[in-house]
Amino acid sequence: MSMNGVPVAAASQAAPPPQWALMERLLIDTMNRAAVVYVRRYTRPDGTLVWRDEWPGMDGSDDAYESFTSFPLFYALGGSDAIHDLARREWNAVTWQFTGYGQIHNEFDAYYDWMHHGESSTYFYYFGLADPTVHQDRARALRFAGMYIGEDDSAPNWDAQRRMIRSPINGSRGPRFEMTGVDWETHRPVLAHYPTPYEDVPGIDASDPMVIADWNDGETFDRILKLMNQRMVPGDVPLNLNATSLVTNAYLYTGEEKYRTWVLDYLDAWEERTRRNGGVMPDNVGPNNIIGEQMGGKWWGGYYGWRWPHGAFIILESTLIAGSNALLLTGDDRHLDLHRSQLDYLWELGERRDGAFQVPHRRGDAGWFTYRPPDPRYYIHLDYLTQSAADRDRLHHLEGRERWHEQSRFGKGGQYSPQAWHAYLNGSNPDLPEQMLSATYLEVCRRMERMRHDDGDPSQWDVHHWQDINPVACEALVQLTMGSPGVIYHGGLLHASLRYFDPALRRPGLPDGVAALVSRIDSDGVVVELANTDAVRSRDVLVQAGAFGEHAFTTARIVDGGGETPVDGKHFVARLAPGATIRLELGMRRYTHTPSYAFPWH
Numbered sequence: 001m002s003m004n005g006v007p008v009a010a011a012s013q014a015a016p017p018p019q020w021a022l023m024e025r026l027l028i029d030t031m032n033r034a035a036v037v038y039v040r041r042y043t044r045p046d047g048t049l050v051w052r053d054e055w056p057g058m059d060g061s062d063d064a065y066e067s068f069t070s071f072p073l074f075y076a077l078g079g080s081d082a083i084h085d086l087a088r089r090e091w092n093a094v095t096w097q098f099t100g101y102g103q104i105h106n107e108f109d110a111y112y113d114w115m116h117h118g119e120s121s122t123y124f125y126y127f128g129l130a131d132p133t134v135h136q137d138r139a140r141a142l143r144f145a146g147m148y149i150g151e152d153d154s155a156p157n158w159d160a161q162r163r164m165i166r167s168p169i170n171g172s173r174g175p176r177f178e179m180t181g182v183d184w185e186t187h188r189p190v191l192a193h194y195p196t197p198y199e200d201v202p203g204i205d206a207s208d209p210m211v212i213a214d215w216n217d218g219e220t221f222d223r224i225l226k227l228m229n230q231r232m233v234p235g236d237v238p239l240n241l242n243a244t245s246l247v248t249n250a251y252l253y254t255g256e257e258k259y260r261t262w263v264l265d266y267l268d269a270w271e272e273r274t275r276r277n278g279g280v281m282p283d284n285v286g287p288n289n290i291i292g293e294q295m296g297g298k299w300w301g302g303y304y305g306w307r308w309p310h311g312a313f314i315i316l317e318s319t320l321i322a323g324s325n326a327l328l329l330t331g332d333d334r335h336l337d338l339h340r341s342q343l344d345y346l347w348e349l350g351e352r353r354d355g356a357f358q359v360p361h362r363r364g365d366a367g368w369f370t371y372r373p374p375d376p377r378y379y380i381h382l383d384y385l386t387q388s389a390a391d392r393d394r395l396h397h398l399e400g401r402e403r404w405h406e407q408s409r410f411g412k413g414g415q416y417s418p419q420a421w422h423a424y425l426n427g428s429n430p431d432l433p434e435q436m437l438s439a440t441y442l443e444v445c446r447r448m449e450r451m452r453h454d455d456g457d458p459s460q461w462d463v464h465h466w467q468d469i470n471p472v473a474c475e476a477l478v479q480l481t482m483g484s485p486g487v488i489y490h491g492g493l494l495h496a497s498l499r500y501f502d503p504a505l506r507r508p509g510l511p512d513g514v515a516a517l518v519s520r521i522d523s524d525g526v527v528v529e530l531a532n533t534d535a536v537r538s539r540d541v542l543v544q545a546g547a548f549g550e551h552a553f554t555t556a557r558i559v560d561g562g563g564e565t566p567v568d569g570k571h572f573v574a575r576l577a578p579g580a581t582i583r584l585e586l587g588m589r590r591y592t593h594t595p596s597y598a599f600p601w602h
Helices: 019-042 060-065 070-077 081-103 114-132 135-146 218-231 240-253 256-277 312-330 333-348 376-386 390-394 401-406 419-427 430-453 475-482
Strands: 005-013 351-355 356-364 367-371 500-501 514-522 525-532 539-545 552-558 561-570 569-576 579-591
Touching: 005 552, 005 561, 005 579, 019 070, 019 081, 019 430, 019 475, 019 514, 060 081, 060 114, 070 081, 070 114, 070 312, 070 475, 081 114, 114 135, 114 240, 114 312, 240 256, 240 312, 240 356, 256 312, 256 333, 312 333, 312 356, 312 376, 333 356, 333 376, 333 390, 351 401, 376 419, 401 419, 419 430, 419 514, 430 475, 475 500, 475 514, 500 514, 514 539, 525 539, 525 569, 539 552, 539 579, 552 569, 569 579
Parallel strands: 005 569
Antiparallel strands: 351 356, 356 367, 500 539, 514 525, 525 579, 539 569, 552 561, 552 579
């Protein structure tokens, strides 16, 4: 059977809807209504946040964007048209508001680092999933990428000869080579709780590498800032690899080779620097592409590097983000070797402490320190992306996997840890979907309750105030319906096994009344269950292989004797009679198509 040339797998027998399906639809309906209340409560008629009149420094716009990041994603999953409208309204309003504050210039952060640029840009990347035909989004995507590939003379961030982004602090005004006290004004209280960036800050005894430097003390801050301007600001850092998502985003709109080439070239530059440094990734190269050029020869101590402020967390995120983008653009998982090499390097340095295997997360003058258990997220994302035996072995070496089915929790911006989801896909805790959906529903209720009692003075609120009140928490829906661990938070793209479209309304997302559950993912394909909870109307669901159409289906076999439909392409249609449920084993070839934001009918 086919529909306009697209193969069709049909389910005609009504059955009681699974509990997870009813809960999924309830959650979507609840968040549709809650989002409107949230926006009405915290924004003015023009969409700007009800907040203060001034906000100094270079920090803050990322947090405002994060307060609405989930809106376009929710629409792409099946949220209402009203949420799509609100998503665009709020992006424009935040951009306008923070342009007035001074953080944003030409609709992009004037200057900041790529941990924060990544947080801001995720919101923007989701617009490609929501509707890639919006000319303004496409034009912005190309213009923003141009700031980093050498096409914008007013933002000369890229040094093509040395294949480097010229400063850790960069943006629409170009690289920044000297930071001021005003730049850090709003962030000083936060950084006062982190270790000092260097062990040789005058007046600070750094015999303990975790000694805290009080950024709120004027003299201490002045000394730190002087050293940071001398050592950290000129040159490139691994964190800048997060910019590969911005450039990949432009490729997904256009398919232009120059964007693909830039991503691969920049990743290769960091691979070369790592080889030059004996296998461990240096966290700083100077203006002349010399490792440790501004750091007295030290390969550690760079901005958001091995020592300060977070350590290995940033190195591993950045290599994973860049490697996954390169994999998407080429189909070659060797581009994840840089990420693998750093995981393996830290593993070799690991030792048993306090009854558990731990690896170092920071490097200073006295060597490695801050030992912690390896973070499972990086191993789970790597295993998901490649489906390779070698990466699965890396994951299986982690301790405590037998308890992963218990480890579901919400994080910043509604993140939902992927450990329990991974355990479910591998046969643990068959009740997890209902548990995840219940937890998300209760989290929405908690946020709405907090909103109802949020009676403080908005002029005194912190810039992070809204992030954990936003009731549109999509992560569980992403994991369960799309078969994806979610995005890497600081600027990753949404890599997923499946996407859904409503062919009747010609829009993205699950059609009204339809729920989806991915229960298995492996190198050969995906198992998904689709349920029509509507007892009155039939529904067609157009299913796509990969978030960007990068994969290809081979077959769609209805489990329990329903026959097999040959597919051999990116799409097929599941036709669901009123009240019908269908369980499908989908054969899949991975990374066989050019990735694109284009919808099936474009």
